Amino acid sequence: MARAVRAGNSRIDLIVLGAAALLALVARGLPPNLRDPVASSMRTTFLAPLVMLQERAEASRRSLLLDDTRTAIRDSVSLRAMTVASLEDENDRLRQLIGLGSRLRWGFIPAEAIHGRGVRDVTTMTLTSGSNSGARRLSPVISPEGVVGMVITVDPTMSEAMIWTHPDFRVSAMSGDGSAFGIVQAHLASATTGYLMELRGIPFRSSLKPGTLIVSSGLGGVWPRGIPVGTVLEEVKTSEGWARTYLLRPAVSPADVGAVMILRTDRVTKGFENVWTSVAAAEAAAQRIIVAGDSAARDAALAEAAARRAALDTTRRGVAPGTVVPGGLPPELLPDTLLVPEGEVLPQDTGVAAAARREAARRAAARRDSLRRDSAEQRAPRPSPTRGN
Amino acid sequence: MNLGTTLRAGMIFLLLVFLHYTLRPLLGWRAPMDFLLLALLLSAIRVRPAIGALIGLALGLVSDSLTPDALGAGAIAMTVVGYLASWLKAVFFADNIALNALFFFLGKWLFDVIYFVVENRIGGIELVQQLLLWSPLSAAATALAGILLILVMRPLLEPARA
Numbered sequence: 001m002a003r004a005v006r007a008g009n010s011r012i013d014l015i016v017l018g019a020a021a022l023l024a025l026v027a028r029g030l031p032p033n034l035r036d037p038v039a040s041s042m043r044t045t046f047l048a049p050l051v052m053l054q055e056r057a058e059a060s061r062r063s064l065l066l067d068d069t070r071t072a073i074r075d076s077v078s079l080r081a082m083t084v085a086s087l088e089d090e091n092d093r094l095r096q097l098i099g100l101g102s103r104l105r106w107g108f109i110p111a112e113a114i115h116g117r118g119v120r121d122v123t124t125m126t127l128t129s130g131s132n133s134g135a136r137r138l139s140p141v142i143s144p145e146g147v148v149g150m151v152i153t154v155d156p157t158m159s160e161a162m163i164w165t166h167p168d169f170r171v172s173a174m175s176g177d178g179s180a181f182g183i184v185q186a187h188l189a190s191a192t193t194g195y196l197m198e199l200r201g202i203p204f205r206s207s208l209k210p211g212t213l214i215v216s217s218g219l220g221g222v223w224p225r226g227i228p229v230g231t232v233l234e235e236v237k238t239s240e241g242w243a244r245t246y247l248l249r250p251a252v253s254p255a256d257v258g259a260v261m262i263l264r265t266d267r268v269t270k271g272f273e274n275v276w277t278s279v280a281a282a283e284a285a286a287q288r289i290i291v292a293g294d295s296a297a298r299d300a301a302l303a304e305a306a307a308r309r310a311a312l313d314t315t316r317r318g319v320a321p322g323t324v325v326p327g328g329l330p331p332e333l334l335p336d337t338l339l340v341p342e343g344e345v346l347p348q349d350t351g352v353a354a355a356a357r358r359e360a361a362r363r364a365a366a367r368r369d370s371l372r373r374d375s376a377e378q379r380a381p382r383p384s385p386t387r388g389n
Numbered sequence: 390m391n392l393g394t395t396l397r398a399g400m401i402f403l404l405l406v407f408l409h410y411t412l413r414p415l416l417g418w419r420a421p422m423d424f425l426l427l428a429l430l431l432s433a434i435r436v437r438p439a440i441g442a443l444i445g446l447a448l449g450l451v452s453d454s455l456t457p458d459a460l461g462a463g464a465i466a467m468t469v470v471g472y473l474a475s476w477l478k479a480v481f482f483a484d485n486i487a488l489n490a491l492f493f494f495l496g497k498w499l500f501d502v503i504y505f506v507v508e509n510r511i512g513g514i515e516l517v518q519q520l521l522l523w524s525p526l527s528a529a530a531t532a533l534a535g536i537l538l539i540l541v542m543r544p545l546l547e548p549a550r551a
Contacts, residue, residue: 039454054414057413
């Protein structure tokens with residue numbers, strides 16, 4: 001009996017096996033145009049979660065494999081990003097130096113400035129050019145912005161320069177227009193004012209306005225004429241009654257000095273008046289344009305406000321819009337005094353004159369708008385004054 | 390087989406299917422371990438050969454759905470392996486780790502032989518290389534994974550008495 005049951009079961013198992021194998025063979029024998037829909041229907045229905053899991057797992061594996069590469073790339077990019085700011089600064093300074101070099105044309109020795117212990121207390125710096133390159137004692141050291149200092153000791157390959165923050169540094173200077181002469185030295189009065197200069201010995205009759213450019217006068221024998229030293233900030237009250245003293249914002253901040261130029265003696269004797277002139281003139285012109293634009297915009301705004309007030313008054317008095325009135329302007333823009341009383345007739349303006357006035361008004365408005373734009377653009381990129389940290 | 394055993398076996402089955410679609414692609418080995426085949430073998434030893442064949446057919450179709458060109462090859466291979474595993478359970482699934490490892494190894498190798506022959510995609514030396522090199526390696530990895538699974542989940546994997 002049991003053997004019969006087992007035999008029956010075995011037969012059923014074989015039948016099921018055969019049926020399953022037949023089904024599988026049928027699936028295997030399906031033409032390609034039927035296989036894809038069958039497989040696709042399974043993938044998009046009950047197998048969808050498993051397919052999604054497999055996709056995620058494969059993506060994770062790719063991420064793991066690429067992780068080292070990505071980390072290396074990220075580190076490289078971070079490292080480069082850290083140096084970008086300093087490279088940009090260096091690039092700017094070198095561009096300025098190249099520009100100065102092209103203006104000087106000859107007679108200068110390029111050098112790198114090596115700072116000493118710190119920034120705040122720096123009064124001297126080492127330069128990477130020495131007597132082999134042509135540097136001599138008392139040779140002026142300049143940067144594209146202006147006066148840096150002068151060479152005090154010279155080695156064959158290196159030299160040491162006293163920069164303008166040194167207590168012993170002096171340079172004979174004058175205002176840009178040559179109206180006042182004095183001596184510039186470091187301002188040592190207060191530690192809180194940072195790196196500033198003093199212009200001493202200005203005659204009492206000469207008054208300098210804030211913002212006046214101070215350049216070397218060429219009277220001392222060391223510095224040639226025309227190199228920017230600084231700009232006037234304010235007058236300093238001192239006990240000396242016979243002369244004025246002014247506080248200057250230096251043209252060169254000691255902390256920003258990197259690449260400099262040492263002027264050769266023969267170049268010094270030739271003068272430098274045309275080297276910085278264009279830069280100073282451009283700055284002055286830009287300043288004047290800004291001031292003019294601001295005042296023009298202010299006038300235009302006042303006129304516009306007055307016209308609005310007049311228009312409001314006119315509306316209140318019941319003048320119909322579009323009425324032809326003298327001057328060719330619409331009644332909304334006329335002041336009250338020009339309004340014509342009812343019943344009174346004034347001589348009519350000619351059409352040509354009215355058109356000319358309208359055109360003038362349109363041009364004035366356009367000029368006003370362009371002045372506003374210019375002054376806004378001029379204000380935006382202006383650098384803040386450098387105060388040597 | 391009572392309800393608890395069935396539930397435990399079902400859990401193990403689902404876990405292996407899950408691992409097949411997560412751990413296997415994550416490892417990305419050239420000779421991968423086949424968790425679907427492990428699921429089939431561990432299920433087949435608990436059921437009659439006919440049911441084992443049907444489970445093999447279902448799992449084979451599932452695995453073939455991701456390779457439409459080979460649709461049916463995996464189904465045939467798993468049907469045969471499922472039937473044979475169920476039929477041979479009394480021989481192989483004794484309480485012996487080595488026998489169990491051999492069981493998994495032979496099951497995977499047999500599956501690969503049937504699969505690659507029926508699929509008829511590769512031939513010649515490439516087929517020989519696949520069947521004599523990569524398939525045994527894959528079978529060994531599968532056997533290793535199966536043994537680890539048995540050791541970790543021994544209480545849940547008590548086979549039904551034949």
